Amino acid sequence: MIESLHAGNFFFHPALLFFLGACILPFVKGWGRNIFIIAVPLASLILVLFLGYGAHWQVQVGGMEITFGRVDRLSLVFAYIFCLMSIIGSLYGLHVKENRQTMAAWGYVGSALGCTLAGDYLSLFFFWEGLMVTSVCLVWLRGTEESLRAGFRYILVHTFGGLSLLAGIFVLYFQTGDITFGPMPEGVTLAAWLIMIGFLLNAAVPPLHAWLPDAYGSATVVGSVFMCAYTTKTAVYTLARAFAGFDILIPLGVIMALYGVVYAVLENDTRRLLSYHIISQVGYMVAGVGIGTEMAINGATAHAFAHILYKSLLFMGVGSVIAATGRSKFSELGGLWKYMPWTFVFTLIGGLSISAFPFFSGFISKSMVIAGAWEDHLTWAGLLLTLASAGTFLHTGLKVPYFIWFNREEPPFDPPEKEAPWNMLAAMGIAAYFCIMLGCNPQYLYAMLPYPVDYQPYTATHVMASYQLLLFTMLGFFLLLKQLKPKPLIGLDVDWFYRRASVYFMAFCRNVPAAIDTVVISRLHATVALPLLRLGSRLSSWNDIRVVDGLIDGAANSVLRFSRYMRCIAQPGSLSKYLAGMLTFLAGTVMAAVALALY
Amino acid sequence: MIIVRLITWLRSHMLLVKIVSISVLVLLVVGDLLIPRHRPHFIGDIIPGFWAGFGFLACVLIIIISKWLGTAFLFRPDTYYGADEKGPQEGAGK
Numbered sequence: 001m002i003e004s005l006h007a008g009n010f011f012f013h014p015a016l017l018f019f020l021g022a023c024i025l026p027f028v029k030g031w032g033r034n035i036f037i038i039a040v041p042l043a044s045l046i047l048v049l050f051l052g053y054g055a056h057w058q059v060q061v062g063g064m065e066i067t068f069g070r071v072d073r074l075s076l077v078f079a080y081i082f083c084l085m086s087i088i089g090s091l092y093g094l095h096v097k098e099n100r101q102t103m104a105a106w107g108y109v110g111s112a113l114g115c116t117l118a119g120d121y122l123s124l125f126f127f128w129e130g131l132m133v134t135s136v137c138l139v140w141l142r143g144t145e146e147s148l149r150a151g152f153r154y155i156l157v158h159t160f161g162g163l164s165l166l167a168g169i170f171v172l173y174f175q176t177g178d179i180t181f182g183p184m185p186e187g188v189t190l191a192a193w194l195i196m197i198g199f200l201l202n203a204a205v206p207p208l209h210a211w212l213p214d215a216y217g218s219a220t221v222v223g224s225v226f227m228c229a230y231t232t233k234t235a236v237y238t239l240a241r242a243f244a245g246f247d248i249l250i251p252l253g254v255i256m257a258l259y260g261v262v263y264a265v266l267e268n269d270t271r272r273l274l275s276y277h278i279i280s281q282v283g284y285m286v287a288g289v290g291i292g293t294e295m296a297i298n299g300a301t302a303h304a305f306a307h308i309l310y311k312s313l314l315f316m317g318v319g320s321v322i323a324a325t326g327r328s329k330f331s332e333l334g335g336l337w338k339y340m341p342w343t344f345v346f347t348l349i350g351g352l353s354i355s356a357f358p359f360f361s362g363f364i365s366k367s368m369v370i371a372g373a374w375e376d377h378l379t380w381a382g383l384l385l386t387l388a389s390a391g392t393f394l395h396t397g398l399k400v401p402y403f404i405w406f407n408r409e410e411p412p413f414d415p416p417e418k419e420a421p422w423n424m425l426a427a428m429g430i431a432a433y434f435c436i437m438l439g440c441n442p443q444y445l446y447a448m449l450p451y452p453v454d455y456q457p458y459t460a461t462h463v464m465a466s467y468q469l470l471l472f473t474m475l476g477f478f479l480l481l482k483q484l485k486p487k488p489l490i491g492l493d494v495d496w497f498y499r500r501a502s503v504y505f506m507a508f509c510r511n512v513p514a515a516i517d518t519v520v521i522s523r524l525h526a527t528v529a530l531p532l533l534r535l536g537s538r539l540s541s542w543n544d545i546r547v548v549d550g551l552i553d554g555a556a557n558s559v560l561r562f563s564r565y566m567r568c569i570a571q572p573g574s575l576s577k578y579l580a581g582m583l584t585f586l587a588g589t590v591m592a593a594v595a596l597a598l599y
Numbered sequence: 600m601i602i603v604r605l606i607t608w609l610r611s612h613m614l615l616v617k618i619v620s621i622s623v624l625v626l627l628v629v630g631d632l633l634i635p636r637h638r639p640h641f642i643g644d645i646i647p648g649f650w651a652g653f654g655f656l657a658c659v660l661i662i663i664i665s666k667w668l669g670t671a672f673l674f675r676p677d678t679y680y681g682a683d684e685k686g687p688q689e690g691a692g693k
Contacts, residue, residue: 146681261661261665262661262664262665262668263665265661265662265665265666265669266665266668266669266673266674268677329677337603337606338603341600341602341603341606342602344602345602371640374640374641375640379641382640382641383641383643386650386653386657387653387657387660387661390653390654390657390658390661391657391658391661394658394661394662459637460634460635461634461635461636461637461639461644464627464630464631464634464650465644465650466650467627468627468628468631468648468650468651468654469650469651469653469654469657470654471623471624471627471651471654472624472650472651472652472653472654472655472658473654473655473657473658475624475655475658476654476655476657476658476659476662477658480658480659480662483662483663483666484662488676488677489669489674489675489676489677490674490675490676490677490679490680491668491669491673491674491675492672492673492674492675493673499680500679500680
């Protein structure tokens with residue numbers, strides 16, 4: 001059915017809809033505003049349903065072809081989910097009276113759609129930077145000291161990634177003369193690495209991941225709901241487009257999946273815990289892209305689709321708790337089940353979906369990636385990804401609901417009088433509906449995937465294995481519950497290097513080079529110039545005495561010695577020696593004459 | 600609120616909940632002996648109850664290893680960055 005809608009040649013860029021909507025929003029008031037906020041993302045979803053396959057909106061710039069609208073099966077899946085998510089997110093943020101948040105969020109969604117539909121690296125880069133600029137606003141709009149700092153760190157890290165991408169694009173252009181955004185051509189190693197680093201940073205692959213929990217834990221409640229959906233998934237899309245089948249991505253993805261799980265144990269902040277699970281879940285997608293078979297690419301795409309829904313659902317649930325109680329730490333929460341039951345149910349649905357419980361959306365997508373690993377005979381990858389999936393349930397399915405809604409009889413603070421506003425609950429309800437709907441009807445999702453799907457998640461063996469894995473994880477959780485009691489601690493991560501080590505570096509600069517400056521440089525004449533001059537004068541006086549004087553005196557002395565010696569031989573001064581000399585000469589002459597006469 | 604009533608009822612019948620949960624776990628392993636197996640990818644797909652053991656061990660290992668990493672190297676008080684990031688900047692201003 002969907003196929004036939006895309007047969008035409010219609011194209012209008014959905015990003016433009018969001019950008020225009022963001023500009024008009026401040027002028028719309030009252031109930032019209034509420035309708036407008038829902039209408040714009042809804043219109044974009046309908047628009048995407050009618051986009052025709054092919055390349056649209058192409059411009060020639062300096063001999064390069066810029067394509068703003070490349071529509072194919074891979075870009076469409078991401079465009080669908082980005083638009084669907086924008087409806088849910090906008091509804092969730094409907095009660096926020098401040099327009100700037102929705103404007104920033106729409107700019108952010110538009111940038112993500114721009115990246116998705118970009119057919120060349122230049123327009124990709126343009127929207128890629130747009131993602132950063134708009135999303136940092138969602139962090140800053142929180143308005144706290146902490147979010148201000150986190151936002152600046154976010155910008156610095158992403159600028160690095162963006163520059164790496166740009167450098168890669170330049171190298172690619174000079175080597176091949178082509179900036180079409182497609183599978184990376186052979187023999188452009190440097191360009192491929194630079195571009196990949198740019199993509200991997202946005203996909204939050206360790207060690208380039210610490211920006212994610214940092215920023216998502218500090219953003220506004222609505223902002224983090226948007227942010228958890230777009231940046232990393234745009235990166236997954238670009239990786240799937242350019243680097244499908246690059247083997248390095250398999251170990252990277254598996255490391256991500258486990259890294260997020262380990263750090264989630266250490267985390268005390270609800271949204272930071274969920275952030276680490278984004279890293280873990282994106283790990284499955286990155287690994288799927290690395291495996292690169294049709295099944296694995298399908299799995300990565302399907303997982304991105306399902307992930308956006310359940311992860312935003314989790315962020316919405318936790319965000320509602322933060323909005324209602326003003327608290328985000330597990331150690332300060334608990335006992336809310338009486339006061340926020342609906343939020344609990346929705347969050348639990350998100351938790352069951354991310355844990356890949358049968359009949360929830362994660363089950364039909366995550367298992368495709370893992371099945372891709374098994375079918376490619378990557379047993380180690382399959383096992384480790386399954387291990388990470390147990391860890392996901394442990395935290396997101398069990399730890400998050402348990403320590404927010406139970407653990408205590410009553411909350412350790414004045415309980416919230418009522419649950420989150422209706423629009424938040426409605427947004428969570430829609431996301432929860434899609435989580436269960438897709439889990440029970442995988443064919444709808446499978447029909448959108450880039451390649452034809454020959455996969456059946458609901459086999460007796462698979463369902464049984466999943467239930468065993470997850471429910472025995474639950475057994476382990478309740479047996480080790482004491483170990484997991486939240487404490488007001490944080491786990492150090494690689495952001496230590498730019499948060500703490502940079503402080504040490506500054507302290508080092510203040511102490512060592514600055515001390516050298518005050519003691520040495522500022523008294524340069526005393527510390528360096530004078531000793532040097534003294535040394536110079538000592539050297540020249542040695543030279544004068546030893547070398548110059550020695551040479552002249554020595555020469556005079558030897559002339560004197562030589563003349564004395566010669567005088568002894570040539571002018572002895574006694575008559576007998578002169579006579580003896582003369583006679584010897586005469587005798588020699590006579591003997592010579594005789595010898596000549598004889599011969 | 601039906602959800603609140605349901606949770607209250609479950610909480611007041613904890614023993615029942617525990618018995619049901621444990622019997623579900625037992626049934627899962629017993630049921631694994633009975634179901635047909637096709638296209639096993641891995642030895643674990645053939646041994647009944649393999650994934651049950653795997654899930655339990657995975658959970659225990661993840662908790663123990665992460666906790667050990669945390670206490671040995673990574674844990675800091677949650678005010679760790681706050682104090683430090685301000686300190687030097689104020690110092691630099693003076």
